[in-house]
Amino acid sequence: MNLLSIIPVISMIFSIYSFMLIIYILMSWVPAAQSSGFGRLLAKFCEPYLGFFRKFIPPIGMIDFSPIIAILLLSFIERGVQIVLLNILKMVA
Secondary structure, X not given: OOHXXXXXXXXXXXXXXXXXXXXXXXXXXXXXXXXXXXXXHHHHHHHHHHHHHHHHOOOEOOEOOHHHHHHHHHHHHHHHXXXXXXXXXXXXX
16 A cells, blocks of 8 residues: 555545534534434534634624634645645655
């Protein structure tokens, strides 16, 4: 397995986590959904990441903008990891 084959796997992991975040955010509109087993499982994975942003970005009225920033930053992190791996691949080759 070479380094180039790892990039799609890492991209898939970031995509799955992004979808988990989106589902968790949408579940917040239905309180009964968050208290389900699936909701608690998502909370274990998503809340530590989202909680970090909630410390610094308070809700404005009834709207919480921190998940939008969290997902946006996650996509920047994904792209940064891809760039670093591609640069490592260029150095090795």
